[in-house]
Every structure is written in structure tokens, then in C-alpha cells.
Amino acid sequence: MVPLLHRAARCGRGRGHSRRRLPPRRWIVVLLVFLMAGCGRMQPTGAPQDGFSLTMAAQPSPPVVGDGQLIVTLHDPDGRPVSDARLQVEGNMNHAGMKPSFGVITAAADGQYTVAIRWTMGGDWYVDIKATLADGRVIARRLPITVHVR
Amino acid sequence: MSGSRPVHTLDLLRWPILGRFLKWRHARTALQVPFLLAAALIVFDGLVGPQLAPKNLATVSVWLHYRGLVVLALLVAGNLFCMACPFMLPRRIARWLRRRLWRDGRPVPRIVRNKWPAVVLLVLFFFVYERFSLWASPWWTAWIVVAYFAVAFAVDATFRGAAFCKHVCPVGQFNFFGSLISPLEIKVRAAARCAACRTKDCIRGPQGCELALFQPAKVGNMDCTFCLDCIHACPYDNIGLIGRTPTAELWTDPFRSGIGRFSRRFDLTLLVAVLIFSSFINAFAMIGPVYALREQIGRWLGGPAPTVDLALIFGIGLVVLPGLLLAAAGWATRRSLPAPVEPLTAVIGRFIYALVPLGFGMWLAHYSFHFLTGGLTLVPVVQSFAADVGLYQGAVEWGLGPLTPGEWLFPIEALCLYAGAFGSLVAAMQIAHRRLAGETTPDLAWRTVRVAAPWLILILALLIVGLAILVQPMEMRGTFQGLSG
Numbered sequence: 189m190v191p192l193l194h195r196a197a198r199c200g201r202g203r204g205h206s207r208r209r210l211p212p213r214r215w216i217v218v219l220l221v222f223l224m225a226g227c228g229r230m231q232p233t234g235a236p237q238d239g240f241s242l243t244m245a246a247q248p249s250p251p252v253v254g255d256g257q258l259i260v261t262l263h264d265p266d267g268r269p270v271s272d273a274r275l276q277v278e279g280n281m282n283h284a285g286m287k288p289s290f291g292v293i294t295a296a297a298d299g300q301y302t303v304a305i306r307w308t309m310g311g312d313w314y315v316d317i318k319a320t321l322a323d324g325r326v327i328a329r330r331l332p333i334t335v336h337v338r
Numbered sequence: 339m340s341g342s343r344p345v346h347t348l349d350l351l352r353w354p355i356l357g358r359f360l361k362w363r364h365a366r367t368a369l370q371v372p373f374l375l376a377a378a379l380i381v382f383d384g385l386v387g388p389q390l391a392p393k394n395l396a397t398v399s400v401w402l403h404y405r406g407l408v409v410l411a412l413l414v415a416g417n418l419f420c421m422a423c424p425f426m427l428p429r430r431i432a433r434w435l436r437r438r439l440w441r442d443g444r445p446v447p448r449i450v451r452n453k454w455p456a457v458v459l460l461v462l463f464f465f466v467y468e469r470f471s472l473w474a475s476p477w478w479t480a481w482i483v484v485a486y487f488a489v490a491f492a493v494d495a496t497f498r499g500a501a502f503c504k505h506v507c508p509v510g511q512f513n514f515f516g517s518l519i520s521p522l523e524i525k526v527r528a529a530a531r532c533a534a535c536r537t538k539d540c541i542r543g544p545q546g547c548e549l550a551l552f553q554p555a556k557v558g559n560m561d562c563t564f565c566l567d568c569i570h571a572c573p574y575d576n577i578g579l580i581g582r583t584p585t586a587e588l589w590t591d592p593f594r595s596g597i598g599r600f601s602r603r604f605d606l607t608l609l610v611a612v613l614i615f616s617s618f619i620n621a622f623a624m625i626g627p628v629y630a631l632r633e634q635i636g637r638w639l640g641g642p643a644p645t646v647d648l649a650l651i652f653g654i655g656l657v658v659l660p661g662l663l664l665a666a667a668g669w670a671t672r673r674s675l676p677a678p679v680e681p682l683t684a685v686i687g688r689f690i691y692a693l694v695p696l697g698f699g700m701w702l703a704h705y706s707f708h709f710l711t712g713g714l715t716l717v718p719v720v721q722s723f724a725a726d727v728g729l730y731q732g733a734v735e736w737g738l739g740p741l742t743p744g745e746w747l748f749p750i751e752a753l754c755l756y757a758g759a760f761g762s763l764v765a766a767m768q769i770a771h772r773r774l775a776g777e778t779t780p781d782l783a784w785r786t787v788r789v790a791a792p793w794l795i796l797i798l799a800l801l802i803v804g805l806a807i808l809v810q811p812m813e814m815r816g817t818f819q820g821l822s823g
């Protein structure tokens with residue numbers, strides 16, 4: 189049970205609570221819900237330790253509501269561009285009620301991927317980028333971006 | 339006997355299946371248990387699920403479905419959320435403990451035997467909600483639910499009566515406020531039956547109303563949780579869930595059992611004012627101009643100050659402006675009233691109820707917007723939840739989202755607001771008309787308009803403000819302060 193709880197402590201945190209330890213009452217809640225459903229729902233999103241650099245830039249910048257583009261850049265730990273990764277890009281808003289926008293990769297060269305994405309509403313978005321390398325490793329990032337109303 | 343009984347055209351307790359269900363002793367529990375399970379799932383997913391609001395059961399079901407369905411229920415029926423309130427289930431243990439260990443606990447201290455604690459909590463909640471973007475955090479959403487259970491338990495384990503519902507619970511106060519416009523009311527069927535009743539079980543009996551509403555003198559929905567206790571308590575089956583003219587209870591100011599007169603309850607005036615004006619602030623906080631305004635205030639203050647700039651907006655939008663507007667309208671109305679003229683606070687305390695339909699209309703417009711834009715996102719969120727805990731193998735339909743086409747949203751929102759404004763205009767005229775009852779001047783109609791005029795103008799002005807807010811595209815920001823600066 190205790191290792192499970194430790195995992196809960198690591199996965200179950202909110203934004204900005206990354207290094208906080210669980211106060212006693214939360215342990216009880218976590219314990220109870222664990223008995224109910226197990227750990228399948230957790231999503232570790234800690235700071236990446238893979239050494240890769242995965243960044244994005246919007247076009248236009250700042251992005252506005254409507255069809256837009258993201259330029260995603262991927263470099264390996266030695267700084268060499270990685271162009272043969274399989275990219276999955278998914279944008280979600282910071283509030284409940286909007287469906288995700290999935291990016292479509294339109295070009296890839298020199299470690300730069302051009303992604304078409306539709307910004308369906310103004311406000312704060314999180315873009316989840318998952319790059320699957322040729323050797324099967326997965327590099328994942330969640331990057332924030334603010335979309336403006338025209 | 340049945341001849342002396344007024345025939346209420348609409349009494350849900352007389353309906354074949356629904357009526358039998360509601361009169362069943364365990365009806366409330368049967369409604370509460372599913373909500374309790376939902377709350378448990380919300381807490382679970384909020385704490386350990388994906389920390390992304392659109393994908394977490396906690397944020398989706400609380401901020402979209404719960405809020406959307408609550409206002410809808412208030413509009414078409416009544417205070418159904420309180421009826422099914424899951425916070426009241428553990429409270430039964432609290433009540434049992436209190437009776438067992440505490441000799442029924444203490445009475446609520448006099449200084450908080452009013453709406454002040456709720457007013458403070460409501461304002462605090464609205465502020466924290468915006469300041470820390472609670473809508474964006476599954477984790478915080480789960481903790482709010484946990485805190486609700488804990489506080490309800492602690493308050494009701496300590497104090498007698500339904501102290502939490504009546505004096506503390508912000509959700510309850512919102513529901514009491516909204517149910518003022520509802521079409522249903524818990525009410526005696528035949529007054530004559532009560533007059534002949536000796537036991538008064540509906541208030542004195544072991545299942546008597548914990549919110550101190552004595553049926554024969556109960557007026558309207560304020561403070562009524564639709565808990566159905568009184569229905570089980572009355573040995574004569576003399577209480578119904580009865581239809582009425584929506585908003586009509588705002589027109590009069592009789593002595594209400596367990597409450598008193600609205601116009602003499604300054605705390606209640608304040609509660610209603612907070613709920614009316616925060617409907618505008620809450621909607622204003624999610625459109626673009628608020629960020630420009632906050633940035634501008636930050637520049638005046640010489641740097642970003644997210645707590646101070648928001649406090650300024652709240653101070654002006656929820657205290658200064660409402661205070662000035664209400665005082666001005668009350669003062670103008672007071673000048674045209676025939677003697678004896680009541681104090682300004684009583685005039686405001688009387689006419690502010692005319693603004694309730696408009697305030698409710700604004701909440702309805704705003705919450706319907708969220709519900710209609712994202713109602714179906716619950717489907718993929720539940721699917722992914724079930725998939726994560728091993729109960730679902732199918733595809734997660736992330737493509738599901740809106741309940742209505744996007745072009746319908748503004749017309750629906752505007753309709754909510756127009757309907758509210760209409761209800762408010764009628765209420766203002768009705769209140770003025772009743773205040774002038776007994777006057778016999780030939781120009782009575784004109785004088786009624788004059789007495790109501792400041793409120794009619796205020797209602798139209800707020801309608802324009804509301805439309806101006808709703809017509810803007812939604813643009814929720816404010817969660818990246820710690821991320822990207």
C-alpha cells in the first residue's frame with residue numbers, strides 16, 4: 189500500500205504543488221479512493237529528464253482564434269535536430285467544456301515540424317506534444333500558450 | 339372535507355408516480371446517494387486524475403454540469419439540488435453525534451443567526467474562484483468538495499437545527515436566491531386544516547422543519563431546502579409541492595415564518611445584492627476586457643499585482659457601484675412615496691427583490707453558455723475515466739462537445755437575460771403598486787410608474803450591461819502566472 193500511496197503523492201498533485209508533501213487528511217482520502225479504483229487514472233507530468241529540447245512557436249504570434257500554425261522544434265541531448273519523430277499534438281483549454289484540438293503535421297525538416305491547429309476559443313491553452321522517436325522512445329511536453337481574440 | 343380544500347391545479351405530490359416517490363420516507367436518501375457517489379468520483383479524479391480541466395471529471399461535472407443543471411432546475415422546478423444534497427448525508431451522523439454526545443449541541447450564537455456568515459463566504463469564494471482560477475484546477479475543485487463535507491459536518495455536529503444550510507452554505511444561499519423565481523413551492527394545501535391542528539408536527543415534531551419554517555406561516559421559497567421533512571411530519575397529509583406564479587413571491591413583503599419581513603432583514607438585502615451583482619462580475623471575469631483592465635490597474639500600481647487589481651475590481655463592482663446604484667434608486671423612490679415614508683434601507687430592502695429575476699437571468703445565461711458549449715464533453719471524460727480504471731475498452735469520443743450549434747448560444751443567453759429583465763420590470767411595478775395600495779388619487783397608474791421608475795431604469799441599465807458582457811467572446815485566462823509570467 190505504501191508505495192502506491194507514494195505514487196499517488198507524485199501523480200495526484202495539482203498545478204504548482206509539485207514538491208508539497210501530502211497532509212495527513214489527504215492521505216486518508218487518497219487511501220480511500222485507492223481502495224476503490226486503483227492507480228490507472230494517474231498521469232505523471234513531472235519535469236522531463238530526457239535531455240531533449242522540445243519547443244514550440246505559434247504563427248501568427250501571439251496566436252489568434254481560428255486556424256493557426258505551430259512550429260515545433262525537436263533537438264536531441266547533443267543539440268542535433270531530430271526530424272524523423274512521429275509527432276502527436278493536442279491542444280486543450282485550461283477550463284472545462286471545450287473539446288481538444290488535434291494538430292495535423294504538414295511538414296517536417298531539420299528538426300522543425302509545422303503543425304496546423306485550430307484555436308477554437310480565446311484564452312489559455314495547454315498544448316500536449318508527444319514525439320515518438322525512431323527507436324520508440326517518447327518525448328512528451330505540456331506547453332502553455334495564450335490565444336487572443338482577434 | 340374535501341370541499342373546503344382549495345384545489346391546487348398543480349401539486350406534484352399528487353402526481354401518480356413522482357408523488358408516491360417523493361412521499362416515500364427514503365426519497366431524499368435515494369436522491370442523495372447517487373450524488374454522494376458522484377461526489378466521491380469527483381474527489382477521486384480531482385486528486386489523482388489528469389490535471390487538465392477539460393479532461394477531468396471534477397472540473398467538468400462541477401463547473402459545467404452541476405452549475406448548468408442547478409440553474410435549470412431552479413428555473414423549471416425549484417430547489418432540487420438542496421433536496422438531493424449529498425453534504426447532508428454525513429451530516430446525519432453529525433446530528434446523531436450531537437444528540438448523543440452533546441445533549442443536542444448548542445444553539446447558533448445570536449450574532450451569526452443570520453446571513454452574515456454566508457455573505458462573507460460567498461464573496462470570499464467568488465474572489466478566490468477568480469484569483470486562483472479554481473475552474474482550471476481539478477485538484478482545487480476536489481478540495482472544495484471535501485471542504486464542503488467537512489464544514490457541513492463540523493457545523494452540524496456542533497449547532498442545533500440546520501445551521502449549515504441556513505447560515506453558512508454558499509451553495510444553499512444561491513439556491514434560496516434562485517428559488518425565489520421558481521414555479522414550485524412546499525406549501526400547505528388547506529389553511530383551515532392547519533388552523534384546527536393542535537400538534538403542529540411540521541415544526542414541533544421530531545421531523546419538524548429544521549430551518550424553522552412553520553408551514554401555516556411559511557411564505558415562498560427562501561430558506562427552504564425542499565428536504566421534504568415537513569411532508570413526512572404532517573399527520574394530515576396537508577403539505578404539497580405546489581405550483582405558483584414564478585417570481586410572484588417577490589412582489590409582496592409579508593411576515594415570513596423563520597425569516598421575518600424581507601425589508602427588515604439587512605443581512606438578507608446584502609445577500610441578495612451580492613448574488614445579483616456577482617452574476618455580472620462572474621461573467622465579466624471571463625471575457626477579454628477584464629484582462630486589459632487588470633493589466634491597466636497593474637501599470638498604475640507599478641507592476642503586476644493580481645490580488646490587488648482583482649480586489650479593486652471586486653471592490654468597485656460588488657461594493658461601491660452596487661452601493662451607489664441601490665442608494666440612488668432607493669433615495670429617488672423614497673422621494674415619491676406617500677407618508678409615512680420608511681427608512682432608506684427598508685425601501686432598498688423592499689425594491690431590491692425586483693432585481694432578483696434579472697440577476698438570476700444573468701446566472702442562467704452564463705451557466706447555460708458553459709453547459710451548452712461543453713455539455714457533451716462529459717461523455718469522453720467518463721469514457722476515459724472508465725478506460726483508465728479498466729472498465730471500458732471502446733474508443734474515447736473526444737470529438738463530442740457542444741449541445742447546441744455555436745450560433746444559438748448568444749440568442750439563448752440573450753433570451754435568458756431578457757426574460758429576467760421582464761420579470762424584474764414586472765416585479766418593480768408590482769412592488770410599487772402594492773406600496774401605494776390604499777391611495778386613491780386618479781393618477782395612481784402614473785404615480786406607480788414614478789415610484790418604480792428608478793428601479794425600471796436600473797433594470798434596463800443592467801440589462802444593457804449584461805448584454806454587453808454576453809456579446810463578447812469568452813476568453814478565460816489567468817492560469818499561467820506561475821508558468822510563463
Ligand code: SF4
Nearest residue numbers: 532535539540553572
Ligand atoms: S402539522 Fe400539518 S396541519 Fe399541522 S400546522 Fe403543520 S402543516 Fe398544518
Ligand code: SF4
Nearest residue numbers: 547562563565566568
Ligand atoms: S419547509 Fe422546512 S421541512 Fe419543509 S421542505 Fe422546506 S426546509 Fe424542509
Ligand SMILES: [Cu+2]
Nearest residue numbers: 621624704708
Ligand atoms: Cu464563465
